[in-house]
Amino acid sequence: MGKEIPTSDGVLLNTWEELQPLTLAAFRDETLLGRFTKTPVYPIGPLTRPLSGSRSELFDWLDKQPSESVIFVSFGSGGSLSYKQMTELAWGLELSQHRFIWVVRPPTKTAADDTFFTAGTASGDDDPSTYLPDGFLTRTKNKGLLVPIWAPQVEVLSHPSVGGFLSHCGWNSTLESVANGVPMIVWPLYSEQKMNSTLLAEELGVAVRPKELPSKKVVGREEIEKMVRQIIEDKEGKNATRARVKELKYSAEKALSKGGSSYNALSRLAQQITDLHATTESEALRAT
Structure with missing residues (x-):
């Protein structure tokens, strides 16, 4: 090509x-x-998917949350995490004490699996209680919402309650997040996503990322907690990441x-x- x-x-x-x-x-x-x-x-x-106008219980829940208080977690249609990484991610979200929506897919294979991610292959067990930490669903029922397999991403990112996006950094997801003024936690898995994550975190300054690539090492719960807090919490209006992505949102509107x-x-x-x-x-x- x-x-x-x-x-x-x-x-x-x-x-x-x-x-x-x-x-x-x-x-x-x-x-x-x-x-x-x-x-x-x-x-x-930016050319992104248009809003569909559909409504569901997901948006009833979002409507009740404070502005920019929810972290949206989704790895696109082609990525699944390992059992170990899903465990750490669940603990990180819980420890942050912030609201979240998590598009959940079963992990790869078994608890003993050491693969950090895989493209399109999961264990097939669709009951989250079988692969998330014991008591996680009960402890987070007032803070988080699990959505199986798929969520209307553009509609979620455009909702005023969403304040951050933990994403695999596919280009469509990247544009949808920036065009809606939502800062990101970048979590690249494969393909061009690593390049996109570097652009977002280092050149554009609209994202934070783990110290090591999630494709090479399990990211621990403490680091996940820290990144969520860094994106969602705005101490005295000094969140430079959020301010920068708002600038790019307006520039996207102007460009079109x-x-x-x-x-x-x-x-x-x-x-x-x-x-x-x-x-x-x-x-x-x-x-x-």
């Missing part, structure tokens, strides 16, 4: 100028990535509005297509 990029008329990227200015500048610089792309790059994002960077990029693409079509027609007429 990379080798074929120079043969294209342009590249559409689901991002926007203010989110990744360094990367986009590199694509346009003939001494950097521009040496290889050799074609216009159009950042036209008339006259914004993504709006203008798509307009340039439309003009390029129009000009190309006109040139093709003119050449065809001359040929006849």
Whole structure:
């Protein structure tokens, strides 16, 4: 795919100028990535899934929670944690004493399994009480909500009660979180997620992350507790991570509005297509 990029008329990227200015500048610089792309790059994002307008008991629960008080935990559709990691995550959420919504999937295989995660493979036992710590469901019933397998992520992230997102850092999830102004705890599992987590935590400053990759080591409950508190708690309005993601939320809205960077990029693409079509027609007429 990379080798074929120079043969294209342009590249559409689901991002926007203010989110990744360094990367986009590199694509346009003939001494950097521009040496290889050799074609216009159009950042036209953020393009995210629209709200469905559906309601459920999940949102009845969210409506009762204080503003930006809930941490949303979801690892996408392709990742499952080990039994050991799920145990530590459960304890970390409980010890933080903060509200949470956790999209739960069964862990990989058995309690003795040492794999930190796997893509799309789980034990098959859908009863959370069989793989979460004893008493966890009872102790957290007033603080947390477990959602089996899947949740309407865009709707959850757009709810005013949600104040943080513990995520695997897939690009769709990343854009949905930033576009809704929700800071993140990044938990990359595989593929480009590690690169995304570095961008979010180090370059953009909208996330915190474990000291070591979750794909290489079980993240302990104390560290999980600390990260949740760091994201949710705002001591005297000095939460720089939250302030930064709010800035990017507004820049995303501006980018898509008339006259914004993504709006203008798509307009340039439309003009390029129009000009190309006109040139093709003119050449065809001359040929006849």
